[in-house]
Ligand code: SAH
């Protein structure tokens with residue numbers, strides 16, 4: 001159950017059982033409706049003694065018209081609006097920094113708690129391709145990460161806390177709102193076309209909040225996004241992959257990074273708990289849930305290329321064997337170094353020959369494009385350079401370039 005829902009019952013209890021309700025209301029935190037999925041909001045309205053269809057109406061105001069003031073919700077009675085005003089709020093996380101660049105990239109730094117470390121970033125990058133215009137948003141799910149992958153600077157920061165549903169969906173809300181701020185409410189539209197859960201954190205370790213947030217992304221009363229355009233990336237929390245298969249239909253990306261257990265134990269320590277055989281089997285089960293309309297026709301395999309570590313011809317051969325029964329598309333990611341990183345980036349030639357081996361074996365294999373002038377900027381290094389804003393912008397550009405590559409390979 002979400003923190004929001006818990007807060008809801010706290011409010012209801014205070015109102016129902018306390019004789020001096022008005023005095024109590026001042027001390028009770030208002031419930032943030034921004035992060036509620038439709039079932040959660042329907043329950044909220046029913047608990048208030050209201051009809052549950054109100055939930056859909058309010059969700060449309062919030063997520064399609066970007067309204068945060070109840071008085072602007074014109075199809076809701078004045079009495080209910082007043083009631084909502086008293087006990088609820090619609091509040092995205094606080095923006096402490098934003099940067100809209102000329103090339104269309106938009107970046108936000110959100111404060112999600114006290115202190116310098118409680119910042120998360122979200123980046124949107126537009127792209128044109130054969131499927132048309134795209135705006136891809138890279139969303140964070142946690143502050144820091146507990147999984148400590150050896151090539152990832154987010155992991156090096158350790159885990160601080162999970163983001164709430166309102167903080168996760170708030171990143172998407174803010175990105176959409178940024179295009180509509182000056183547009184009259186009636187003419188507002190949703191702009192973000194793709195979401196990748198590839199920001200800070202391991203999304204499957206903040207499962208409920210991430211799941212409900214993705215439900216809001218897909219909900220026609222909210223963002224109505226295509227399930228193929230919402231991608232969850234995981235380093236391999238096997239039981240949660242199975243749970244995800246039961247709970248929602250979205251695209252899945254796996255951070256593989258090694259083709260044998262010995263090496264993967266070193267690079268992606270969660271492999272010690274859920275080794276490769278279990279991970280690949282879980283991916284196969286995820287795909288088996290396929291329907292004609294499913295987002296699960298294949299799994300995207302992310303593979304960061306570490307010089308002399310996982311980029312040799314024998315690793316490509318191992319990958320061919322490992323993935324032979326798994327419908328997959330492979331995305332090779334040139335490693336983005338960060339200070340004190342124990343790895344270097346594989347040479348361009350090494351990456352190309354790795355790709356060729358896989359393509360020759362019949363795999364769709366793409367290389368994430370990088371620019372030569374920002375090679376010290378890094379994907380997955382977000383928190384490590386919190387104080388260095390210039391670098392962070394470059395890191396995020398690379399992160400999104402990687403995401404776009406994945407979306408392209410998904411067609
Ligand atoms: N925790 C999830 C999602 C966030 S990481 C996961 O691991 O999948 C998003 C992607 O960035 C992952 O594929 C991750 O392995 C990759 N990444 C992390 N650090 C990187 C680095 N220094 N260079 C290139 N890719 C990196």
Ligand code: SF4
Pocket residue numbers: 145146147148149152153154155156199200201202235255380
């Ligand atoms: Fe966490 Fe993903 Fe970084 Fe690993 S790569 S430490 S799972 S954010």
